[in-house]
Amino acid sequence: MAALTFILIPLIAASVILFVQNILYQQLLSGLVLIVLSFFAFLLFTSSESLIFALPHLVDIAVIFADIILLFYFIHQGRVYNDNKVLGLGILQLILYGWIEMLLPSSSTSSIVIDELSKMMFVIINTVGGIIIFYAVKYISYEKMDGFRKRLFLAYLFIFLSIMNALVMVNSILLFFFLFEMTTLASYLLIGFRKDELSQKNALRALWMNQIGGMVILLGAVVTITMFDTVAFDQLLSSSGGYLLFAVALLSMAAFVKGAAMPFDGWLLGAMVAPTPVSAMLHSATMVKIAPYMILKFAPVLAGTLLGGIVSVYGALVFVAASYFALSKEIFKEILGYSTIALLGLMVSLAAIGTQASQKIVIVLILFHAFSKALLFLTTGVLEKEHHMKSIESMKGLVQRAPKSVAFLIFGFMTLVLPPFGLFMGKLFALQAVSGNMMRSPWQIIVLLGVIIGSVLLSLLYFKVVSALLAKESDIKSTERESLPAGFALPLILLSAMIVSASVWLFKTQSGLPLYYLLIPVALLLLIPWFYRKIEGFDRAKEYHCGEKETFDAALFYFDTTALVKRRIYWFFGLLFVAVALVGVIS
Amino acid sequence: MTLLAPILGGLIYGVERVLRARMQRRQGPPLLQPFYDMFKLMEKRTLIIHAMHVLLGVLHFLILWLTVGAIFFGWNLLYVIFLHLFALIVLVMAGYSVRSVYSHLGANRELLAMVAYEPVLILVAVGFFLQSGSFEISKIMQGEGYLMQMPLLFMALLMIIPIKVKKSPFDVVEAHQEIVGGVEVEYSGLFYEFIYMARFLEYIFIYSFVFLFGGSSVWLGLVLVVAAFFLVNLVDNATARVRTADMIKIVYVGAITLCVINLLWIVL
Numbered sequence: 001m002a003a004l005t006f007i008l009i010p011l012i013a014a015s016v017i018l019f020v021q022n023i024l025y026q027q028l029l030s031g032l033v034l035i036v037l038s039f040f041a042f043l044l045f046t047s048s049e050s051l052i053f054a055l056p057h058l059v060d061i062a063v064i065f066a067d068i069i070l071l072f073y074f075i076h077q078g079r080v081y082n083d084n085k086v087l088g089l090g091i092l093q094l095i096l097y098g099w100i101e102m103l104l105p106s107s108s109t110s111s112i113v114i115d116e117l118s119k120m121m122f123v124i125i126n127t128v129g130g131i132i133i134f135y136a137v138k139y140i141s142y143e144k145m146d147g148f149r150k151r152l153f154l155a156y157l158f159i160f161l162s163i164m165n166a167l168v169m170v171n172s173i174l175l176f177f178f179l180f181e182m183t184t185l186a187s188y189l190l191i192g193f194r195k196d197e198l199s200q201k202n203a204l205r206a207l208w209m210n211q212i213g214g215m216v217i218l219l220g221a222v223v224t225i226t227m228f229d230t231v232a233f234d235q236l237l238s239s240s241g242g243y244l245l246f247a248v249a250l251l252s253m254a255a256f257v258k259g260a261a262m263p264f265d266g267w268l269l270g271a272m273v274a275p276t277p278v279s280a281m282l283h284s285a286t287m288v289k290i291a292p293y294m295i296l297k298f299a300p301v302l303a304g305t306l307l308g309g310i311v312s313v314y315g316a317l318v319f320v321a322a323s324y325f326a327l328s329k330e331i332f333k334e335i336l337g338y339s340t341i342a343l344l345g346l347m348v349s350l351a352a353i354g355t356q357a358s359q360k361i362v363i364v365l366i367l368f369h370a371f372s373k374a375l376l377f378l379t380t381g382v383l384e385k386e387h388h389m390k391s392i393e394s395m396k397g398l399v400q401r402a403p404k405s406v407a408f409l410i411f412g413f414m415t416l417v418l419p420p421f422g423l424f425m426g427k428l429f430a431l432q433a434v435s436g437n438m439m440r441s442p443w444q445i446i447v448l449l450g451v452i453i454g455s456v457l458l459s460l461l462y463f464k465v466v467s468a469l470l471a472k473e474s475d476i477k478s479t480e481r482e483s484l485p486a487g488f489a490l491p492l493i494l495l496s497a498m499i500v501s502a503s504v505w506l507f508k509t510q511s512g513l514p515l516y517y518l519l520i521p522v523a524l525l526l527l528i529p530w531f532y533r534k535i536e537g538f539d540r541a542k543e544y545h546c547g548e549k550e551t552f553d554a555a556l557f558y559f560d561t562t563a564l565v566k567r568r569i570y571w572f573f574g575l576l577f578v579a580v581a582l583v584g585v586i587s
Numbered sequence: 588m589t590l591l592a593p594i595l596g597g598l599i600y601g602v603e604r605v606l607r608a609r610m611q612r613r614q615g616p617p618l619l620q621p622f623y624d625m626f627k628l629m630e631k632r633t634l635i636i637h638a639m640h641v642l643l644g645v646l647h648f649l650i651l652w653l654t655v656g657a658i659f660f661g662w663n664l665l666y667v668i669f670l671h672l673f674a675l676i677v678l679v680m681a682g683y684s685v686r687s688v689y690s691h692l693g694a695n696r697e698l699l700a701m702v703a704y705e706p707v708l709i710l711v712a713v714g715f716f717l718q719s720g721s722f723e724i725s726k727i728m729q730g731e732g733y734l735m736q737m738p739l740l741f742m743a744l745l746m747i748i749p750i751k752v753k754k755s756p757f758d759v760v761e762a763h764q765e766i767v768g769g770v771e772v773e774y775s776g777l778f779y780e781f782i783y784m785a786r787f788l789e790y791i792f793i794y795s796f797v798f799l800f801g802g803s804s805v806w807l808g809l810v811l812v813v814a815a816f817f818l819v820n821l822v823d824n825a826t827a828r829v830r831t832a833d834m835i836k837i838v839y840v841g842a843i844t845l846c847v848i849n850l851l852w853i854v855l
Contacts, residue, residue: 397686399639410680418673419666428665432722435713442854445847448713452706459705460698463676467683467694472637514662521650521673528642538635543687544772557695 003051003112005040006122006165009033014158018151026137026154027487033158034130041122044114051114052171060174067097067178070185074211077188081200085208089215096218100174103225113171113234117296120363121168121289127498128370129161129285131491135378136277138487142385143275153193157281160186164286168293173221173231173251180217180254183287184210190278191271202270209267213257216581220250237301245307248298249584252311252352253577259291259344261318262573265325268341272333276381279333283340284374292347292362303354306587307580309443314576315349316450318342321569323457327464328560330391332380335465336373339416342454343369343423349447350430357433361426367502368415368422375495376412379405382488392556397471402482406469407529408492413462414525415499417455420518422503425510427455468556589656596787597621599794603820610824621787625780633776636685641778643681648781650674651788658795661725664712668705671792675701678785682770693769696760699831703757703838704747710846711796714740717853724799731802734811739849741800743842745815750834751793753786754823759831 013033020026071094078087136157140150163186167179184207192203224247225231228239236247260268271282282288295302295311302308319342326338343365351362382405383389387398399406415421419428434448484492507515561569601618608615617623635641654670675697682694714737716722719730734741749757761769774782797815801808829837 399684414676418676419669424669428669431665431709431713432716435716438713438717438850438854442851445850445854448710449706449843449847452709456702456705459672459676460702463679463683463698464695466680467691470639470680470684471686471691472639472684514657514666517653517657518666518670520653521646521670521677524646524649525677528639528646531638531642538633538641540635540637543636543685544689544767 003114003169006037006126006169007162009037010158010162010165014155014162017154017158018148020151021147023137023141023487026151027134030130030134030137030154034127034134037126037130037161038123041119041126045119045123050116052111054111063175063178064101067174067181068094070178070181071097073185074207077204077207081204083204083208086204086211089208089211093211093214093218096215096222100218100221100225103222104174104231111171111232112169114169117293117363118168120367121293122165124289124367124370125161125164125168125285128374128495129157129164129281131494132277132280132285132374132378133157133161135280135381135488135491136275138485139275139277139381139385153190153275156186156190156193157277160190160281160286167290171233173217173224173233173236176233177214177217177221180258180290181214183258183290184214187271187278187282187287190281191274193274193278196273199273202267202273205270206267209257209264212264213254216250216253216257220247220254223247223250233297237298243585244301245305245587246581246584248301249307249580252295252298252302252307253580255291255294255348256314256577256580258294259288259348260341261291261314261345261348261577262321262341263570263577265322265338265341269334269337272331272337276333276377276384279337280374280377280381283336283377284370288340288344289366289370291344292351292366295348295351296359296362299351299354299359302352304441307583308352308354309441310576310580310583311352312349313443313446313450314573314580315345315347315352316447316454317576318345318573319349319450319454320457321573323454323461324559324561325566326461327457328558330393330558332383332390332392332395332465333377335392335461336376336380339458339461340369340373342458346427346430346451346454349450350433353434353437353444353447355433355437357429357436361429361433364422364429364506365426368426368499371495371499371502372412372415372421372423375408375415375492375499378488378491378495379408379412382484382492386484386488392465392468396468396556398469399472404482404484404489408496409469410466411496413466414522415503417459417462418522420503420507420515420522421499422506425503425506427451464557589652589659592652592655592659592791593784593787596789596791597625597784599790599816600787603790603816606817607820607824610820621783625783628776628780628783631776633778635775635778636687636773640681640684640773643677643684644774644778645781647674647678647681648785648788650677651785651792655788655791655795658724658792661723661728663722664715664724664727665709665722667724667792668708668712672701672705674785678770685773687773689767689772690770693760693772696769696831699835700750700757700760703835704750707743707747707838707842707846708796710843710850711737711740711744714846714850714853715799717850727799727802729803731804733800733802734807736853737800737849739845739852741797743845743849744796744800745818746842746845747838748793748797748815748819749822750838751789752819754819756822756826756829757834758823758828759834 017029071090075090078090140153163179163182170176188203188207191206192199223243224236227243228236257264322338322342326335329335347362347365350358387402389395416423418424430451434444437444600621605615651674654667657667679694679697682690715727718733718736719727753761771782794812797812798808800811
């Protein structure tokens with residue numbers, strides 16, 4: 001029953017919203033969906049039972065038809081836009097898929113499994129995704145397009161939500177493949193939504209890269225069916241020997257594609273041309289979270305194997321490399337994009353270690369990353385629509401014009417790095433867990449170094465960006481007041497409140513942590529606006545310019561590497577990607 | 588003890604100035620000069636750029652004080668490191684919040700210095716964890732023999748002390764001759780005093796890592812601190828400043844390699 005609510009409610013909302021023209025009613029509808037879905041998600045999360053039930057055979061047949069239509073659509077798109085990669089991959093997928101349907105054991109039935117992991121994912125997808133859609137209503141009203149396309153945009157987002165909800169509960173690899181391809185389709189449509197040349201180009205790139213992910217899932221399915229005579233995840237993961245690790249290796253490779261790990265980072269960066277709620281949706285609640293979700297699913301098999309080792313090292317290296325690449329970027333959303341790729345690498349790396357402790361950390365990281373990234377992206381959208389800026393170069397001294405938005409941005413960055421927020425806790429636990437493992441498996445020192453250096457680079461990145469925002473003139477000029485529309489302000493406040501309450505909740509579950517002590521710095525920082533008016537008794541001065549009359553705005557520092565080094569890094573990651581499959585074969 | 592931390596740090600700073608003067612065969616200031624400076628600063632007319640700037644400066648001092656408090660309470664070493672990061676981030680935000688070239692350069696160098704020393708601090712903490720089985724400072728203080736097991740980590744720590752106490756060859760952050768003190772430049776009078784006292788706390792923060800190598804033996808810890816203190820000042824007098832990028836390279840190639848070798852040696 002629960003399963004149906006999560007799939008059907010967004011679908012119903014999607015069809016209803018197509019006929020609702022008034023913004024206010026659209027907001028009411030999306031708000032209602034948010035409340036209902038979050039309520040059910042929390043209800044399910046607090047109940048301890050895990051649900052397993054079989055699907056009627058009719059579903060399987062329907063999915064086969066849908067799959068074939070979907071693959072033909074991809075091939076069609078490849079032909080229309082003359083993209084050989086999309087076309088070729090589409091045809092290959094179709095052939096493979098047809099072969100699999102012939103191999104399929106006739107007795108197989110698909111089933112739904114809702115375990116602890118699915119429940120957690122429901123909470124993240126529905127709360128964060130719901131908030132993003134609520135925000136999207138206001139955002140899309142600023143765009144120059146006809147009313148129907150605006151409503152279609154909102155409908156797509158609801159459908160995306162529904163697909164993600166379905167994806168985290170299926171137990172059949174083939175159903176999973178179908179939903180995986182559906183998320184690919186959803187991202188293709190949303191990235192290309194603005195219909196200009198760049199959008200279309202980036203949408204096609206996202207399409208073919210994700211099709212590679214679909215390919216490796218199909219190959220994994222072939223191995224699973226021929227070796228283990230099943231298509232169910234739970235049966236595959238509980239079997240042993242043979243080519244088990246090969247099948248898991250192929251499926252894990254799909255996780256790297258979806259998680260936009262190098263060398264596939266291009267598609268997520270290209271996704272930045274889409275309207276901002278799409279980026280928020282892709283980065284926080286949906287799409288890319290498939291990567292750590294998949295590895296978490298395979299964690300029991302990966303633990304302690306060579307395959308787990310290479311996946312973990314791959315993730316850790318992605319964490320460092322993506323953080324480093326972000327330092328050379330100028331567009332705000334691209335910076336956030338690389339930081340997402342980096343943190344996904346961290347999550348995958350920890351998940352592949354596969355101990356109980358590290359799996360818990362990954363869930364904490366997924367949760368808090370979703371909140372913080374959503375907050376940052378939605379604030380970026382506000383800057384885009386209210387202040388017309390995308391590049392950090394144009395955001396210099398923004399605090400003077402938009403103090404509220406800047407406060408949300410700084411808060412968002414702080415929650416990604418500093419105590420006592422969830423992501424800091426996650427990294428802290430990660431350091432402790434990896435250090436604890438090192439006695440048994442010394443190779444994890446690579447992961448340890450990755451975690452440390454990646455985190456340091458990310459701190460550098462975030463506060464380098466903050467630097468541009470903060471550069472404020474002397475108090476001789478007064479700060480303007482910024483008015484945030486309620487349709488923007490409400491989601492931002494909700495997300496901030498969720499970060500704080502979830503952090504407190506996390507602290508309560510860990511005994512012996514000095515919560516109140518760690519809260520003092522944040523409390524003091526929050527008091528600054530209040531103290532602001534109290535600093536009256538001192539004279540104001542201009543900045544020291546060494547006697548020069550130049551006007552100084554703000555300095556932004558970029559750290560870049562040469563094209564050659566970059567190309568080598570990409571080659572290295574490409575080889576690492578292939579090595580995952582090879583290690584799967586030999587072990 | 589925690590409440591007295593700034594005074595203790597001030598004394599260390601005073602001793603350092605005397606020591607440096609003697610190394611250069613100068614008379615040098617009296618031991619209590621840092622405190623005289625503070626009284627002098629209090630009487631000066633205070634000019635500020637804007638309220639946020641000075642408030643962030645005060646906050647930097649307060650959070651650093653909390654960090655040192657966490658050390659004295661014997662808490663988790665990782666909390667200490669991250670609280671210190673918080674304090675540093677606040678200072679960096681303060682540095683960036685004014686439209687001053689020198690302040691921005693200084694803040695940027697603070698961040699780059701953080702990139703250099705932070706990994707080493709965490710790796711040293713991991714070393715303590717592997718030896719004592721805990722990140723808690725109170726537990727680490729009960730163990731012994733750290734110096735024998737972690738000599739390379741100790742060397743790595745010695746390499747980054749100059750960054751934190753702003754001594755040659757790694758004093759790019761402050762670099763009075765180039766960027767007139769970096770982040771400090773826009774503070775004056777009362778509010779400069781907070782930044783000035785924050786420096787005392789940095790001394791306690793970094794030297795307490797050295798002290799931990801003594802383990803349960805307080806005397807060994809003290810000897811190590813005095814020796815490290817002497818060495819850092821000797822190196823300060825004998826070397827010239829390196830550039831920021833070179834500093835990061837030296838620390839990554841030198842100190843982090845030392846750390847990794849030492850950690851592998853412990854676990855293998």
